[in-house]
Amino acid sequence: MKWDLKSFMGGIIVGSVLFSGIAIAAPAYPDVTEGIKTPFTYYFDGVPKSPTNEVKGIMYNNSVYVPIRFVAENLNKPVIYDQKSKSIYIGKLPVAKMYSKMEAVELVKKKLAGSLTPTHVVEYDHDDEKGHYVIQVYQTYVNNFQTGASYTSTYGWFVVNPNTGEITSLL
Template identity: 80%
Template sequence: MKWDFKSLLGGIVIGSVLFSGIAAAASNYPDPETKQTPFTYYFEGVPKSPASDVQGIMYKNTVYVPIRFVAENLNKPVIYDARSRSIYIGKLPTSKMYSKMEAIELVKAKFAGNLSPSHVVEYSHDDEKGHYVIHVYQTYVNNFQSGDSYTSTYGWFVVNPNTGDIRSLLQ
């Protein structure tokens, strides 16, 4: 098979059309590295600047600030626990506190025999008492062509962060 100029040009045009959508979609996602802004932070009226590699970023009219820089300038230690995905500023809790990730794992363990791999167990919000509200559900697709789907809720559960006790929200 012989390749000629028309085949090459046709391939370039088709490739350009196919990959132009990817480039357009990529521009919709923020790139924090390009949106870093050199903010001036003031602590007790004294201006401070973090290292140039940890500047804050502005995204959708919200300034995201490096928490370690802020806490240390307030003379508070910062500890990050990767296992529970918890950030401690200042004193550590004096008693065991369950993190949101640990609460999700507690709910998964309690209902392990009833949940399928397609069930989603996720943190939703804190209730008025400071307990974690966990939503357990499945998503079913009605029509794969249109993408129509619905959510079937297995349950809403409240986890006490002090004790790890789980109760149904609907009781």
């Protein structure tokens, strides 16, 4: 097989197209390598304490992010992580059933199961003034594939009471 300029240029173009997606697929997490290098001293009731070398706080955008287990244990509070509900409990567990944000999203999905398509997105947006979860249901449509321009079409906004699981539509 003979390689010529045409084959070489074709390979360059195909390679460029294939590897250009790597930047898009790169994680959206910030580079925190500088923050990890900074040793922090934490004080609990005036007593300095340091986490183990494997667990460190980081500085990002002028905020210090601290390992929650280290803080809670130094405040003599137990920490429990519930992977199913994506909930972190510090101190006492709730005495009554409380729905997590992830469970609220699943409740809305279940309620709308017959009317949603696979392109609908159901996601937690924020807490309202009463502490209820506000869930948005929407679709994103690309209207220009060359530029990537798109718009969002909202199906609805829903409020979920974290104590009862009751769902109320905002629209």
